[in-house]
Amino acid sequence: MITHFQWKPLFKQANLPGWRVSFYFKGIRYDAVYHKNGEIEWEKASPAAEDEEAIRSQIHELMLFHVYDG
Template sequence: MLVHFQYKPLTVLGRKQKWAFSCYFESHFVSGIYHYNGDILWQTGPHDPTKQELLKKAVHDLMLYHVYESEHQPNV
Protein backbone atom coordinates (compact mmCIF):
# COMPACT_ATOMS: atom_id res chain seq x y z
CA MET A 1 0.00 0.00 0.00
CA LEU A 2 1.18 3.49 -0.84
CA VAL A 3 0.71 6.23 1.82
CA HIS A 4 1.69 9.87 2.39
CA PHE A 5 2.12 10.59 -1.32
CA GLN A 6 3.59 14.04 -2.02
CA TYR A 7 4.77 15.69 -5.22
CA LYS A 8 6.10 19.03 -6.38
CA PRO A 9 6.95 20.37 -9.84
CA LEU A 10 10.62 20.56 -10.77
CA THR A 11 10.15 22.14 -14.18
CA VAL A 12 7.13 24.11 -15.29
CA LEU A 13 8.16 25.43 -18.70
CA GLY A 14 6.77 23.73 -21.76
CA ARG A 15 5.25 20.30 -22.01
CA LYS A 16 8.27 18.29 -20.87
CA GLN A 17 7.59 18.66 -17.18
CA LYS A 18 8.92 16.60 -14.32
CA TRP A 19 7.98 16.30 -10.67
CA ALA A 20 9.72 15.13 -7.52
CA PHE A 21 7.62 12.71 -5.50
CA SER A 22 7.90 10.78 -2.26
CA CYS A 23 5.76 8.32 -0.34
CA TYR A 24 5.90 5.24 1.85
CA PHE A 25 5.45 1.83 0.24
CA GLU A 26 5.21 -1.19 2.51
CA SER A 27 6.68 0.88 5.38
CA HIS A 28 9.71 1.96 3.31
CA PHE A 29 10.41 5.52 2.19
CA VAL A 30 10.41 5.87 -1.59
CA SER A 31 11.32 8.90 -3.72
CA GLY A 32 12.01 9.70 -7.31
CA ILE A 33 11.45 11.97 -10.27
CA TYR A 34 8.39 11.45 -12.43
CA HIS A 35 8.80 12.56 -16.05
CA TYR A 36 6.02 13.82 -18.32
CA ASN A 37 6.13 10.60 -20.37
CA GLY A 38 5.59 8.35 -17.33
CA ASP A 39 9.23 7.39 -16.83
CA ILE A 40 10.45 7.34 -13.25
CA LEU A 41 13.99 7.96 -12.10
CA TRP A 42 14.13 6.25 -8.70
CA GLN A 43 16.13 7.90 -5.93
CA THR A 44 15.04 5.33 -3.37
CA GLY A 45 12.75 2.43 -4.11
CA PRO A 46 12.26 -1.32 -4.01
CA HIS A 47 14.88 -3.50 -5.67
CA ASP A 48 12.43 -6.32 -6.39
CA PRO A 49 11.26 -5.84 -10.03
CA THR A 50 7.73 -7.06 -9.22
CA LYS A 51 7.30 -4.58 -6.36
CA GLN A 52 8.91 -1.83 -8.42
CA GLU A 53 6.39 -2.40 -11.23
CA LEU A 54 3.49 -2.30 -8.73
CA LEU A 55 4.83 0.93 -7.25
CA LYS A 56 5.38 2.45 -10.69
CA LYS A 57 1.75 1.80 -11.62
CA ALA A 58 0.50 3.29 -8.34
CA VAL A 59 2.65 6.43 -8.74
CA HIS A 60 1.55 6.78 -12.37
CA ASP A 61 -2.13 6.55 -11.39
CA LEU A 62 -1.71 9.14 -8.63
CA MET A 63 0.17 11.52 -10.91
CA LEU A 64 -2.51 11.21 -13.58
CA TYR A 65 -5.16 12.02 -11.01
CA HIS A 66 -3.40 14.84 -9.14
CA VAL A 67 -1.59 16.58 -11.97
CA TYR A 68 -3.54 16.00 -15.14
CA GLU A 69 -7.15 15.41 -14.09
CA SER A 70 -7.21 18.02 -11.31
CA GLU A 71 -6.06 20.70 -13.80
CA HIS A 72 -9.21 20.16 -15.83
CA GLN A 73 -11.74 20.10 -12.98
CA PRO A 74 -14.12 23.06 -12.97
CA ASN A 75 -13.96 25.37 -9.97
CA VAL A 76 -17.12 24.98 -7.95
Protein backbone atom coordinates in the same frame (compact mmCIF):
# COMPACT_ATOMS: atom_id res chain seq x y z
CA MET B 1 -0.32 0.21 -1.27
CA ILE B 2 1.35 3.61 -1.48
CA THR B 3 0.78 5.94 1.48
CA HIS B 4 1.68 9.55 2.23
CA PHE B 5 2.10 10.35 -1.48
CA GLN B 6 3.45 13.84 -2.16
CA TRP B 7 4.45 15.56 -5.38
CA LYS B 8 5.81 18.93 -6.41
CA PRO B 9 7.08 20.43 -9.66
CA LEU B 10 10.70 19.65 -10.44
CA PHE B 11 11.30 23.18 -11.72
CA LYS B 12 10.20 26.55 -10.35
CA GLN B 13 8.76 27.41 -13.76
CA ALA B 14 5.63 25.26 -13.48
CA ASN B 15 5.13 24.85 -17.24
CA LEU B 16 8.31 22.76 -17.51
CA PRO B 17 7.46 19.07 -17.09
CA GLY B 18 8.84 16.87 -14.35
CA TRP B 19 7.85 16.24 -10.76
CA ARG B 20 9.56 15.11 -7.57
CA VAL B 21 7.50 12.46 -5.78
CA SER B 22 7.85 10.82 -2.40
CA PHE B 23 5.80 8.13 -0.69
CA TYR B 24 5.90 5.13 1.62
CA PHE B 25 5.42 1.54 0.50
CA LYS B 26 5.55 -1.31 3.00
CA GLY B 27 6.96 1.12 5.57
CA ILE B 28 9.88 2.24 3.38
CA ARG B 29 10.20 5.82 2.11
CA TYR B 30 10.95 6.27 -1.58
CA ASP B 31 11.91 9.40 -3.50
CA ALA B 32 11.83 9.63 -7.27
CA VAL B 33 11.51 11.92 -10.26
CA TYR B 34 8.43 11.41 -12.41
CA HIS B 35 9.08 12.50 -16.00
CA LYS B 36 6.40 13.73 -18.41
CA ASN B 37 6.66 10.50 -20.43
CA GLY B 38 5.77 8.46 -17.32
CA GLU B 39 9.32 7.29 -16.68
CA ILE B 40 10.23 7.06 -13.00
CA GLU B 41 13.81 7.72 -11.93
CA TRP B 42 14.47 6.40 -8.42
CA GLU B 43 16.70 8.55 -6.25
CA LYS B 44 18.30 6.70 -3.32
CA ALA B 45 16.62 3.31 -3.09
CA SER B 46 14.56 1.52 -5.69
CA PRO B 47 11.76 -0.86 -4.76
CA ALA B 48 12.16 -4.63 -4.78
CA ALA B 49 11.74 -6.11 -8.26
CA GLU B 50 8.53 -7.90 -7.28
CA ASP B 51 6.94 -4.61 -6.10
CA GLU B 52 8.19 -2.21 -8.75
CA GLU B 53 5.49 -2.74 -11.40
CA ALA B 54 2.67 -2.31 -8.86
CA ILE B 55 4.32 0.85 -7.52
CA ARG B 56 4.83 2.29 -11.01
CA SER B 57 1.17 1.70 -11.82
CA GLN B 58 -0.02 3.36 -8.60
CA ILE B 59 2.25 6.38 -9.11
CA HIS B 60 1.06 6.79 -12.69
CA GLU B 61 -2.59 6.75 -11.55
CA LEU B 62 -1.88 9.25 -8.75
CA MET B 63 -0.07 11.60 -11.12
CA LEU B 64 -2.89 11.41 -13.67
CA PHE B 65 -5.33 12.35 -10.94
CA HIS B 66 -3.29 15.12 -9.27
CA VAL B 67 -1.48 16.72 -12.21
CA TYR B 68 -3.37 16.03 -15.40
CA ASP B 69 -6.97 15.81 -14.19
CA GLY B 70 -6.50 18.24 -11.28
